[in-house]
Amino acid sequence: MPISRKYLPLIAFLLLSVWLLWPPAEETTNAGASTKHPEQAQYVIKFAAGWAYLPDTHPFGIGKPLQGLKNVIRDFEARFPDTRIEVLTVPGVREYLVTQLGSGEAPDILNVNVENVWTDVQKGWYVPLDPFLEQANPFVVEQGDATKPGYKQWWDMFRYQAISRGKAAPDGLNYCLTFDMVETGIYYNKTLFAKLGLAVPETWEEFIAVMEKIQAHRRDDGTETVPLLVNIGAFNDWTTDLFFDQLYYDLLPGIDLVQDPTREPYLDGYLDWDELAFLHQKGFFSARDPRYREVWQKMRELKRYTNKNLMTDDLIREFVTQRGAMIWTASPMSYRLSGDKSLGFDWGVFYMPSFTRTTSPYASGQAMCVIGGAATQLEVSNSAIADTDPSLPMRERMAQSQRLKRVIEFLQFICLPENNAQIVNEYPALLPNIIGVETLPILQPFAEILDRRYTTTKWIFTFDLRFSEIQQRMLELYLTDGIDLDGFLHWQEQNLDAAVANMLKRKVPDMQRLEERWQALAPVRATMQDLPMEEPQL
Amino acid sequence: MSVRLQSPLSCYAIVLPSLVLLTTFVYLPVVWAFASSLYEFEIGADSHFVGLAHYGEYLGQDPTAFPSLANMLVLTLIAAIMRMSFPLIIARLIYALPTERWRYIYRIVFLVPIVVPGVAVQLIWADMIYSDFGLLNELLRGVGLSHWTRGWLADPQTALASIALIGFPFVGGFEVLIYYAGFSSIPESVNEASALDGCTGLQKFFRIDIPMVLSQLKLILILTLIGGIQGFENIFILTRGGPGFETTVPGLWMYFNAFSFQRMGYACAIGVLLFAIIFGLTLLNMKYFKSSEDLQGVR
Numbered sequence: 001m002p003i004s005r006k007y008l009p010l011i012a013f014l015l016l017s018v019w020l021l022w023p024p025a026e027e028t029t030n031a032g033a034s035t036k037h038p039e040q041a042q043y044v045i046k047f048a049a050g051w052a053y054l055p056d057t058h059p060f061g062i063g064k065p066l067q068g069l070k071n072v073i074r075d076f077e078a079r080f081p082d083t084r085i086e087v088l089t090v091p092g093v094r095e096y097l098v099t100q101l102g103s104g105e106a107p108d109i110l111n112v113n114v115e116n117v118w119t120d121v122q123k124g125w126y127v128p129l130d131p132f133l134e135q136a137n138p139f140v141v142e143q144g145d146a147t148k149p150g151y152k153q154w155w156d157m158f159r160y161q162a163i164s165r166g167k168a169a170p171d172g173l174n175y176c177l178t179f180d181m182v183e184t185g186i187y188y189n190k191t192l193f194a195k196l197g198l199a200v201p202e203t204w205e206e207f208i209a210v211m212e213k214i215q216a217h218r219r220d221d222g223t224e225t226v227p228l229l230v231n232i233g234a235f236n237d238w239t240t241d242l243f244f245d246q247l248y249y250d251l252l253p254g255i256d257l258v259q260d261p262t263r264e265p266y267l268d269g270y271l272d273w274d275e276l277a278f279l280h281q282k283g284f285f286s287a288r289d290p291r292y293r294e295v296w297q298k299m300r301e302l303k304r305y306t307n308k309n310l311m312t313d314d315l316i317r318e319f320v321t322q323r324g325a326m327i328w329t330a331s332p333m334s335y336r337l338s339g340d341k342s343l344g345f346d347w348g349v350f351y352m353p354s355f356t357r358t359t360s361p362y363a364s365g366q367a368m369c370v371i372g373g374a375a376t377q378l379e380v381s382n383s384a385i386a387d388t389d390p391s392l393p394m395r396e397r398m399a400q401s402q403r404l405k406r407v408i409e410f411l412q413f414i415c416l417p418e419n420n421a422q423i424v425n426e427y428p429a430l431l432p433n434i435i436g437v438e439t440l441p442i443l444q445p446f447a448e449i450l451d452r453r454y455t456t457t458k459w460i461f462t463f464d465l466r467f468s469e470i471q472q473r474m475l476e477l478y479l480t481d482g483i484d485l486d487g488f489l490h491w492q493e494q495n496l497d498a499a500v501a502n503m504l505k506r507k508v509p510d511m512q513r514l515e516e517r518w519q520a521l522a523p524v525r526a527t528m529q530d531l532p533m534e535e536p537q538l
Numbered sequence: 539m540s541v542r543l544q545s546p547l548s549c550y551a552i553v554l555p556s557l558v559l560l561t562t563f564v565y566l567p568v569v570w571a572f573a574s575s576l577y578e579f580e581i582g583a584d585s586h587f588v589g590l591a592h593y594g595e596y597l598g599q600d601p602t603a604f605p606s607l608a609n610m611l612v613l614t615l616i617a618a619i620m621r622m623s624f625p626l627i628i629a630r631l632i633y634a635l636p637t638e639r640w641r642y643i644y645r646i647v648f649l650v651p652i653v654v655p656g657v658a659v660q661l662i663w664a665d666m667i668y669s670d671f672g673l674l675n676e677l678l679r680g681v682g683l684s685h686w687t688r689g690w691l692a693d694p695q696t697a698l699a700s701i702a703l704i705g706f707p708f709v710g711g712f713e714v715l716i717y718y719a720g721f722s723s724i725p726e727s728v729n730e731a732s733a734l735d736g737c738t739g740l741q742k743f744f745r746i747d748i749p750m751v752l753s754q755l756k757l758i759l760i761l762t763l764i765g766g767i768q769g770f771e772n773i774f775i776l777t778r779g780g781p782g783f784e785t786t787v788p789g790l791w792m793y794f795n796a797f798s799f800q801r802m803g804y805a806c807a808i809g810v811l812l813f814a815i816i817f818g819l820t821l822l823n824m825k826y827f828k829s830s831e832d833l834q835g836v837r
Contacts, residue, residue: 095797102581119800123582223679226670232780308670309689311777323671466799477782482694494601 041084043406046383048090050111050376052180052332052430053423055087059332062339068426072419076410083406094465101125106381108407114176114377115461118169122506124394127380127404128173137412149435150415157415159435162266162454163373170273170507172260176377177411180424181431183372183446184238186352187319187333188326191345192217192225200350204359207352211305214325228302229324232310235299235479236472237460238328241371243298245456246355247291249364252456254525255279257517271457274509277500278518283532285496287489290530291362296478296485298360303479310476328352330372331446332429338442349445362530369455372446375430380407463499470495568813575807580800592807602783602791609698610787614766616702621762622755625713630747632714633721645718649711660775663704664691691777694784701776701785713758720751756827763819767812788812 052059055070073085088107090096094116100106101120117126133155140150140157149156158164164178188200193210196217201207211227219225230239248255252269257278260267271279279285285292307315307324316336319327320343327333337347355363384407388397398404413419417436424432428440431447439447460468471492478488504511525531575592579585596603632644667673668690675687690700724747732738732746748755770789773779779786779794788808796805 098581098797098800120582125582224684307689308687309668309692311689311692311780314665314669318671464799466794469794469798473778473780473782473786476692476780477694477784480689480692480694480781482781482784 042082043080043403044084044086045109045403045407045410046086046088046107047109047410048088048107048111049109052376053426054089059427059429060336060339062335063427066426068423069414072414072422075419076413079413080406080409083410085410101381104382104386106383108381108384108403109411110379110381111376112379113461114167114169114374114379115458116465117175117379118461119464121169121171121173121175125382126175127382127384127394127398128175129177129380129408130174131398132408132412133174133177137415138409139412139416154412154415157434159433160373160450163370163450164433166267166270166454167374167377175379176374177379177415178374178433179376179378179414179420180433181373181446181450182330182332182375183370183431183449184234184328184330184351185349185446185449186228186326186328187337187347187349189319189322189345190348192322192325200348201353203353204355208301208305215305219322223323225322226307226318226324227305227326228307229315229318229327230306230310231315232472232476232479234328235303235310236468236475237458238371239299239302240295240459240471241455241457242352242368243295243355244459245369246364246366247294247360247362248456249366250362251291251525251528251531254521254528255284257514257521267454269456270454273462273503274507274511274514276457276462277503277509278511278514280496280500282518286493286532287486289532292532293485293489294360294362296475296488298355299475300479300485310479331431331443334442334446335427335429338428351449367452370450370452371455371458372450373454374433378411380404380411463496464502466502467495467499571806571813572810574803575810577803578801579803581802583800585803588803592804593811595804596807596811600791602786603788605783606779606786606788606791609783609785610767610789612698613702613787614763617766618759618762620705620708621710621713621758624708625710626717626748626751626755628709629714629717629721630743632718645715648709648714652711656772657775660704660772664776668700692781694781697777697781697785701773704772704776716754716758717751720754721747724750752828756823759827760820760823763823764816767816767819 049069051057053066053069055067056065058065069087073087076085077083090100090107090110097106097110097112097116098120101123102125106125120126121128134153136152137150137154137157140148145151155161155165158178160178160181163181165174167176167178168174192214193199196213198210198213199206201210214225214227217225249269252271255275256269256271257275258272260272264270276285283289287293303310307318315324315327315329316333318324320337320340322345334349337343352368354366354368356365357363384404385394385397385401387403388400390397392400414423415434417434420432420434421437424430424434424437425440428442431439431443431450460471474483474488474491474495477483478485483491576587576589577585578588578592628648632641632648635641635644665672669675670687670689672690674690678684678686688696690696728746728750732742737745768789770779770787770793773785773787773790774793777785779790789812792805792808792812795801795808
């Protein structure tokens with residue numbers, strides 16, 4: 001049937017539109033990095049690499065499409081012709097993990113916060129990496145230089161040992177390869193600071209004073225400037241850990257009950273989940289604990305200077321349009337800002353200033369600790385041992401699986417400095433965790449922060465997800481004046497009681513050992529002030 | 539080509555595959571959900587029988603239960619009022635237009651926004667209207683009411699109302715179309731008779747038109763109840779149920795329990811309770827909300 005002439009202009013318009021909107025050839029995306037067809041490969045390894053290194057993508061819409069990971073995969077496949085690495089884009093959410101792992105359909109290598117893995121390690125969904133990390137990296141060995149990190153133990157290749165080893169699960173095993181690092185910092189508008197005569201604050205009091213001056217300042221159009229842009233996730237996670245560390249550090253000699261021989265050299269004084277559970281039973285982290293009250297009070301003080309809506313705002317937009325003077329976020333922001341040619345101001349980075357005795361009588365005076373750490377956290381799923389009998393114990397499956405061997409080889413390959421640099425340093429967002437790979441200059445401030453002492457604990461990753469969900473909700477309510485401190489602490493205590501009970505039920509720790517250690521440390525605690533009253537055990 | 543069915547058996551045979559699929563994918567999951575609610579289990583782990591404990595826990599111990607049920611009730615009630623009023627008026631106004639051409643144009647105008655995905659609508663409202671520098675706060679600043687500005691979705695005083703008011707001016711194309719279809723099906727003789735009797739304007743709207751579209755109102759009410767009780771996606775996108783539990787609804791808590799907290803059995807119990815509420819309300823609706831056919835004595 002001939003097309004009526006009256007439709008010809010419409011068709012011409014549509015064709016023209018398609019032609020105008022056709023993406024440039026260089027931007028053609030291809031999530032898979034391999035050029036090999038699956039049928040040619042004996043091993044097709046599925047790799048959920050995460051957003052940072054996904055081949056052919058443009059992080060923040062800046063620069064050329066990423067090629068680093070793709071090139072390394074190409075080299076690996078050339079080395080192992082029977083293997084194909086398939087890079088997948090998968091949702092980084094727990095719903096996806098649970099369903100895929102439960103059905104044995106998850107990618108062989110996942111990139112997910114390892115704390116989300118800990119909850120499920122007893123189900124056999126993940127492969128512990130310790131036996132491999134404690135062996136040499138064969139690709140380093142074949143280079144023949146016995147002085148190179150990795151020649152004796154793969155572990156030795158990692159620069160940030162405390163953080164990398166600190167990712168061990170509560171069962172003592174390490175399910176996570178810490179591929180690179182991230183740290184938070186407060187990005188500030190240098191131009192505005194200069195205009196208002198402000199200096200980078202070094203103490204909490206100076207920080208508050210800076211924010212008050214910014215809050216009082218009015219822009220040319222009469223509108224206010226938000227001193228600090230921050231979201232509820234940062235309050236729930238980073239702020240809680242930083243303030244907790246500031247106020248509890250001096251108590252550690254009397255309350256750090258377990259010194260794990262493997263992790264203690266790296267995680268000096270870290271409070272693990274069983275210690276937190278035990279201390280809570282002793283009355284810590286309750287309304288009766290003055291330091292615990294102070295943590296949340298200080299947080300509400302900080303909220304006075306932040307954006308009103310902690311949940312849904314696009315904070316980066318507010319910062320680049322200069323509606324906010326500072327933004328507390330992570331190192332990839334450096335790439336975003338440095339790539340913005342129309343940014344109308346200079347920027348810099350500083351870290352959260354520490355508390356003083358003026359801030360709180362419980363302040364330790366220590367510099368704010370590291371709360372960031374592992375960024376890309378690679379875990380090996382049960383799909384990697386799918387070529388073995390599921391009824392066998394994990395150790396046997398690991399020993400038998402040829403597929404797992406190839407998966408581990410791939411992980412060892414991407415840890416070689418020359419390969420790691422290609423991937424991590426392709427653009428400045430995350431910091432390399434492999435010795436021999438330099439941190440890009442723009443990220444140097446974050447490297448300096450990462451040299452600090454690691455946090456005393458990671459609250460929201462210690463207990464179950466219900467605990468962190470409820471804490472975040474009630475914290476938001478408290479920070480927005482929907483509930484007072486006592487009301488919040490009441491909720492928080494109930495929340496912690498439930499989380500502790502759940503943890504004790506699932507993990508059955510040796511609480512008697514902790515009790516003995518608690519008794520032994522009684523003389524140390526006797527010298528300490530304002531400890532909470534003890535409560536009977538649950 | 540016409541096909542003549544030889545016996546009732548043929549009819550059953552044709553319907554059977556649909557029935558099997560319906561049973562497999564709808565009824566069996568409902569039964570499975572009820573059975574699962576009697577167990578404490580999580581994916582990939584062992585399960586054990588707990589009987590009705592989850593129901594007792596939700597209704598007796600879970601501090602989110604009654605606040606979230608109240609939130610659900612408020613949101614559903616507001617949605618029902620909005621969906622049964624504004625679109626009805628708009629449909630009636632369109633129906634009253636003198637020419638079919640303009641009636642058609644207006645129907646299309648109100649229908650087109652349906653193609654915008656719900657997620658996009660929520661994000662537009664969150665980002666453009668309710669954000670710190672969004673339309674609402676900027677308007678308030680513009681008229682010198684800066685002290686009224688707030689994080690609309692973050693403030694416990696306004697969060698639930700802000701969610702309820704998304705969709706302003708509440709003229710959904712789907713509802714307009716349904717009501718318009720109802721008005722169009724009013725027999726011309728009824729309109730003529732009412733005109734002869736001097737029944738016009740608002741009197742006709744309330745005495746003639748509304749009774750004649752009761753079936754449509756009933757349909758919209760049932761759909762609103764089901765959507766209001768089951769739905770949580772918009773809240774998940776906008777506030778995740780916060781601050782606190784100020785905007786949490788049972789469906790959202792069910793979702794968190796199932797996939798985040800790994801309490802599948804507990805989540806199933808919440809789901810079964812929601813099913814029971816919907817079922818009960820639908821029965822009440824069927825029994826007490828007369829349709830236009832009932833009024834005309836058709837049944």
